[in-house]
Amino acid sequence: MSSKRVLVTGGLGFIGSHTVVALQNEGFEVVIIDNLSNSSIDVLGGITQITGKTPEFENIDLRDKSAVKSFFEKYPDIEDVIHFAASKAVGESVSNPLLYYENNISTLVYLLQELNKKESSRFIFSSSCTVYGQADNLPITEDAPVKEAESPYGNTKQIGEEIIKDTCKTKNSFKAISLRYFNPVGAHPTAEIGELPIGTPQNLIPFITQTAIGKRNKLSVFGDDYPTADGTAVRDYIHVMDLAEAHVHALERLINGKEKNNYEVFNLGTGKGNSVLEVINSFEKVSGEKLAYQIVGRREGDITAAYADTIKANTELNWKANRSLDDALKSAWKWQLVVKNREEEDH
Numbered sequence: 001m002s003s004k005r006v007l008v009t010g011g012l013g014f015i016g017s018h019t020v021v022a023l024q025n026e027g028f029e030v031v032i033i034d035n036l037s038n039s040s041i042d043v044l045g046g047i048t049q050i051t052g053k054t055p056e057f058e059n060i061d062l063r064d065k066s067a068v069k070s071f072f073e074k075y076p077d078i079e080d081v082i083h084f085a086a087s088k089a090v091g092e093s094v095s096n097p098l099l100y101y102e103n104n105i106s107t108l109v110y111l112l113q114e115l116n117k118k119e120s121s122r123f124i125f126s127s128s129c130t131v132y133g134q135a136d137n138l139p140i141t142e143d144a145p146v147k148e149a150e151s152p153y154g155n156t157k158q159i160g161e162e163i164i165k166d167t168c169k170t171k172n173s174f175k176a177i178s179l180r181y182f183n184p185v186g187a188h189p190t191a192e193i194g195e196l197p198i199g200t201p202q203n204l205i206p207f208i209t210q211t212a213i214g215k216r217n218k219l220s221v222f223g224d225d226y227p228t229a230d231g232t233a234v235r236d237y238i239h240v241m242d243l244a245e246a247h248v249h250a251l252e253r254l255i256n257g258k259e260k261n262n263y264e265v266f267n268l269g270t271g272k273g274n275s276v277l278e279v280i281n282s283f284e285k286v287s288g289e290k291l292a293y294q295i296v297g298r299r300e301g302d303i304t305a306a307y308a309d310t311i312k313a314n315t316e317l318n319w320k321a322n323r324s325l326d327d328a329l330k331s332a333w334k335w336q337l338v339v340k341n342r343e344e345e346d347h
Ligand code: WQD
Pocket: 088, 090, 128, 129, 130, 182, 183, 184, 202, 203, 204, 205, 207, 219, 220, 221, 222, 223, 233, 234, 235, 276, 299, 302
């Protein structure tokens, strides 16, 4: 394990904050860069409550190239980066593609330019199963073809992977791993940190918990005419803490020189697919709440089914998702109750 500090960009965000906890639990010292555009400074306190350690924090917008340069001058020891900071709303990316290309691509280039100045460095990239589109075969392996992106958001993940791969080709001592997440859900079991969607949630689980808490009238189930067992679409819902721990395993793989190539890709999922109706049933079981929902038409751009082939990550990363969908939904509900209490206290 490295005694050096690890930079986590977007470290106050949903997956970033849980990964900071997992890194600290493993003994890493963490420095967070976040511009608070889609997160809250309160998350820093949540992390500290869980681990007893407050990460160093720099409020930097990675679109500011000179600020990125100054950061690495201030922290010359940092050679390990886990890069989460990016815009991630699929629908918004369709209506505002240039925001996504600027925020998700230029920032990646500025980070890589600084790391490239170092003798050696290691980079973990937050990618997404969205690069596969609707895969031809299930479960989805890492060598499944990358398909034409369904959205500018998905395209920024594909382009990001290509930029990193090309950078790795120029320098053996620059090592990188792209982690293709399936559907991250849930919250830390202490409910000190969790998902904080701004405005109307686009993703299923936060919409479910906000409906159950009374913040939304009812959940719209986007289509029940898919060619699946119950007609609703199937996804691989992975607990955010399992996902976070996989990042630590990926970084340690590179630090310990266990990589097979200096650029690798891993799918991060449970290997199990669940339909929307199965998620609703599971939520009702673990929360004891009856969920109000209606079946409506399909959402533009949605695929029928996606779930991961996890063999590569299980064997090469020595990592396996071991928390269930029930665990994830229980933690999401506990977190939603905490958020509601905090909102009521603030009023
Ligand atoms: C899951 C299922 C919906 C909301 C997206 C991005 C992916 C990643 C995760 C960032 C689908 C259905 C949803 C609702 C519904 N994002 N649904 N009613 O679309 O699989 O993946 O988020 O990294 O890149 O593409 O996740 O949670 O939006 O939807 O019926 O109100 O729930 O149709 O079948 P998705 P999701």
